[in-house]
Amino acid sequence: MAKTSFNPDTFFKQACYFEASLIVVAVVLGWIAGINPFENLRFSEAAIAYGVLGTAPLFIVFGALEQLQIDSLAHIRRLLIDTLGPGLNRYHWSDVFMLAAIAGVSEEILFRGVIQPWIESSWGMTIGLIGSNIIFGLVHAVTPLYALMAALVGLYLGWTLDYGGDRNLLTPIIIHGLYDFLAFMALIRAYRTRQ
Numbered sequence: 001m002a003k004t005s006f007n008p009d010t011f012f013k014q015a016c017y018f019e020a021s022l023i024v025v026a027v028v029l030g031w032i033a034g035i036n037p038f039e040n041l042r043f044s045e046a047a048i049a050y051g052v053l054g055t056a057p058l059f060i061v062f063g064a065l066e067q068l069q070i071d072s073l074a075h076i077r078r079l080l081i082d083t084l085g086p087g088l089n090r091y092h093w094s095d096v097f098m099l100a101a102i103a104g105v106s107e108e109i110l111f112r113g114v115i116q117p118w119i120e121s122s123w124g125m126t127i128g129l130i131g132s133n134i135i136f137g138l139v140h141a142v143t144p145l146y147a148l149m150a151a152l153v154g155l156y157l158g159w160t161l162d163y164g165g166d167r168n169l170l171t172p173i174i175i176h177g178l179y180d181f182l183a184f185m186a187l188i189r190a191y192r193t194r195q
Contacts, residue, residue: 011087015099022106030114033121037113040161041169051174054160058153058179066186072145077190079142085191088184096184104177111136111154112161112172129158153179 023037030037065073088096111132120128137151157172164171 007087011084012091012095012099015087016102019099019102019106022110026106026110026114029110029118033114033118035114035117035121037109038169040113040167041109041173044166044168044170046164046166047168047170048174050160050163050171052178054163054171054175055178055182058156058175059182062179062183062186072143076143076146080187081191081194084184084187085194088188089191093185096188097181100181100184101177103180104173104175107136108157108169108173108176112158113169116158116161129155133158 026037029035066077091099115135116128116132118128119131123131133151133154136154137147137149140150141147157176160171160175161167161169
């Protein structure tokens with residue numbers, strides 16, 4: 001069994017707490033910037049539909065990348081399986097769904113609810129979109145390539161924030177959470193296959 005830097009016994013609880021704490025960070029940064037992180041979060045059937053459908057392109061790209069035999073991608077796969085596999089493997093799919101949902105909500109409230117509008121208020125929508133997702137990529141910098149891939153996913157999520165002409169955080173929250181869930185389940189499957 002591969003060595004992991006995470007304690008599989010406490011991984012789930014720590015991951016949920018960490019992700020949930022990002023909402024506190026968003027509220028504090030929002031207070032500093034004069035931005036309500038929840039201002040653009042509202043229920044909408046269109047936003048839900050865009051979110052569910054908007055997950056498909058990301059997961060298709062994920063599946064395509066899984067098939068590529070490129071050393072740098074294989075390194076990322078091994079790293080994620082070795083570090084997250086033992087912790088996620090212990091949990092029922094409903095627990096994994098809950099973790100993915102917490103990550104989707106908290107990261108989107110922070111990055112698309114506060115950071116993107118904060119940058120937009122000084123430098124415009126394009127710089128806000130790009131700048132917030134450079135930061136998004138950097139905080140996901142498992143490897144340089146992974147940081148770049150996360151930044152590109154962030155650009156997509158930031159673009160979906162305004163999809164349909166109505167700024168609504170619900171769309172990227174659903175895409176992010178659903179994508180994370182599907183990716184986590186694929187990672188668990190790969191981990192179990194390797195065992």
